[in-house]
Amino acid sequence: MLIILFIYGACIGSGLVALADRYATNTSIFYPTSHCDTCQTPLAYWQLVPILSYLLLRGRCHYCQTIIPATSLLAEFTAGLVLTTLTPATIIPLLWLGLWGYAALCDARTQTFPGWVSWVTIPIMFMMNSPVIVLITIILLVGIHLVWSHWPNPLIGDGDLEIILSYHLLHGITVTAQWLLTASLIAMIYSGTKTRIPFLPFLLVSALGWWLSQ
Ligand SMILES: [Zn+2]
Incomplete structure (x- = not known):
């Protein structure tokens, strides 16, 4: 099997x-x-x-x-x-890895990815969270969307914030902190003096590392 x-x-x-x-x-x-x-x-x-x-x-x-x-x-x-690692209990985390894996591959080439990945993955995570968390997430998403469309040179892409939000909805705050720290560390080592890098691939490598190590 x-x-x-x-x-x-x-x-x-x-x-x-x-x-x-x-x-x-x-x-x-x-x-x-x-x-x-x-x-x-x-x-x-x-x-x-x-x-x-x-x-x-x-x-x-x-x-x-x-x-x-x-x-x-x-x-x-x-x-x-x-x-x-597929079991009935891991279908949603694996779906997350697959969809964001696709987005990370796009980001690595173009520093953009199809927006539907966020709009598909985040509502799936809503099923696993309380109505209060869902409401806060929706407010945050709308806020990100409004601020980023008026910010000519943002320090981090809005897509990066969306993947962070969806990871948080799936795994909670402690695991998200470990994941972010690992991704940032890999990105710092890899990018050296580059001033603009696609961050999604590093977030994904970190997520894959954490997933497989467990
Ligand atoms: Zn050829």
Whole structure:
């Protein structure tokens, strides 16, 4: 069962990378079929198998030898590992990881992500919280939306605040503090002197680390 879940997870990871790629290049998710971004050659079926194809191709396009980003291999492998933790009780945290994983992949490429990810994940978390917390969250969300649309150069993206809110609704304040601290630490080490970085990927790496370590 674990092996089957791992295979399904790797396929989902592969799909998320492809969807984020289509978001970054602003192309349809249906057309054209999977192809090399550099030489545009459509990929054969054996070049589309999660994890195995990357290893078989040794991380390069079969036709033009362009390096395939290791992100795809990493995302496929991690998504496979994460899905092995699937039980009826973990469906919602896994859904959170999948949707925000997609948003983080988009953010890494474009420093933006599709807004619907927030509007889908946050209401799902409402089911697990009291009406008072739901009301406070809605007020905060509206506040963020109003302030950020009038702030020309914000210090943190509104999307980053939305993911933090949704994580808090899912795991509570103590776990959220640990998660944020880890993400900030990784981001500080990685970013060095860069002044503007996409934060979602670091938040996601931290969330994945905490999830898998438990
Ligand atoms: Zn190519």
